Amino acid sequence: MSANGGTKAIIAALLANVGIAITKFIAYLLTGSSSMLAESIHSVADSGNQGLLLLGGKRAKRAATPQHPFGYGRERYIYAFIVSIVLFTVGGLFALYEAYHKWSHKEGITEWQWVPVTVLVVAIVMESFSLRTAVKESNLVRGNQSWVRFVRRAKAPELPVVLLEDIGALLGLVFALFGVTMTLITGNGRWDAAGTAMIGVLLVVIAIVLAIETKSLLLGEGAETHDVAEIEKAVTNGPEVERIIHMKTLYLGPEELMVAAKIGVPRCESAEELAQGINAVEARIRAAVPAARVIYLEPDIYRADAAERGGNGSAATGQPTPDEVAGRPGS
Structure with a gap:
């Protein structure tokens, strides 16, 4: 429009x-x-x-x-x-x-x-x-x-x-x-x-x-506050994701938004189950914010003890990378 x-x-x-x-x-x-x-x-x-x-x-x-x-x-x-x-x-x-x-x-x-x-x-x-x-x-x-x-x-x-x-x-x-x-x-x-x-x-x-x-x-500008809230809600509004570890957005053009996030997911029995869960989250994001056409979701296992030690809760490292420190933690 x-x-x-x-x-x-x-x-x-x-x-x-x-x-x-x-x-x-x-x-x-x-x-x-x-x-x-x-x-x-x-x-x-x-x-x-x-x-x-x-x-x-x-x-x-x-x-x-x-x-x-x-x-x-x-x-x-x-x-x-x-x-x-x-x-x-x-x-x-x-x-x-x-x-x-x-x-x-x-x-x-x-x-x-x-x-x-x-x-x-x-x-x-x-x-x-x-x-x-x-x-x-x-x-x-x-x-x-x-x-x-x-x-x-x-x-x-x-x-x-x-x-x-x-x-x-x-x-x-x-x-x-x-x-x-x-x-x-x-x-x-x-x-x-x-x-x-x-x-x-x-x-x-x-x-x-x-x-x-x-x-x-x-x-390069990120999404507006209300769009970020809608994306966060779409990501966590299902059993596939326990929480957002961090997330960034960037407009690639006036009508094309990129969303990149590391998400904490529950333990799965198979890679197929994990892929189906990620696909469901992507579908919810696009339904909530149609401009979000490019989506990258990195699944991880969230660990509360790592977060309490000052990390980002990622089971993969236990400590945040410089890029993750710059990211915005999810709710």
């Missing part, structure tokens, strides 16, 4: 930004307004960003290979991170440079004065429809999370990226409209430069937020 919704929001934003970029650039050529130029580049950058998100989504669907046995799901994170860099450089820094340049050339808008205001108002309407689509698609997967938590914790990067881009675009249009309107009223082009600078600062802030969040996804 999140992938389809993300694609729909990206396409809506792409169509809106291509049309808006063309009209803004025509308005800049007619008026020479720096705010219009900054907004033109902003829309061009946004259009390129949406193209990158679509490309990342397509490449992430490639089948796993021996060199990449867990597939290419993280390509979506890589392209989202590239988007943040493009937004920072092409969008934010260019706008700040243009504002600096315009501040020393404070001529007002003397020709086609009605064009920039008309273009900006129309662009605000078009961008509002794009944001409406992004909000609607995000609500399908957001649940009861706040918008801030959704942006910070979403594993699929496309919807948060499009949301922040659309919000930034709308605010940027308002800033541009402010700068242009004040320039037309006062005849002082520095108001235009001020509007351009506000656009630049806004884009830099949004780019930094996106970079921080996508960097976290690239480094």
Whole structure:
């Protein structure tokens, strides 16, 4: 659902930004307004960003290979991170440079004065429809999370990226409209430069937020607390497992979660009985958390005396390995 919704929001934003970029650039050529130029580049950058998100989504669907046995799901994170860099450089820094340049050339808008205001108002309407689509698609997967938590914790990067881009675009249009309107009223082009600078600062802030969040996804995030609880419940909710010795989770992609756990099992009469028990536990995990597609369970015999001596209770060693010390003990 999140992938389809993300694609729909990206396409809506792409169509809106291509049309808006063309009209803004025509308005800049007619008026020479720096705010219009900054907004033109902003829309061009946004259009390129949406193209990158679509490309990342397509490449992430490639089948796993021996060199990449867990597939290419993280390509979506890589392209989202590239988007943040493009937004920072092409969008934010260019706008700040243009504002600096315009501040020393404070001529007002003397020709086609009605064009920039008309273009900006129309662009605000078009961008509002794009944001409406992004909000609607995000609500399908957001649940009861706040918008801030959704942006910070979403594993699929496309919807948060499009949301922040659309919000930034709308605010940027308002800033541009402010700068242009004040320039037309006062005849002082520095108001235009001020509007351009506000656009630049806004884009830099949004780019930094996106970079921080996508960097976290690239480094690798584990399952949310409620999903971890569901997995633990699924593991121990049967006679096959006595307890979880330790467990780790990792998102291999937006919709693919890996679960690795060492589990304490009762003594079995045969390897076949043990294998059947592990298969039953895996089935319960997948039923509880469908995103848990890659599951590795290591059976062991839990020993209370080893745990009391400071170990992890594993009968195999009696003392925890460094990797096990870093793991989270089960309940």
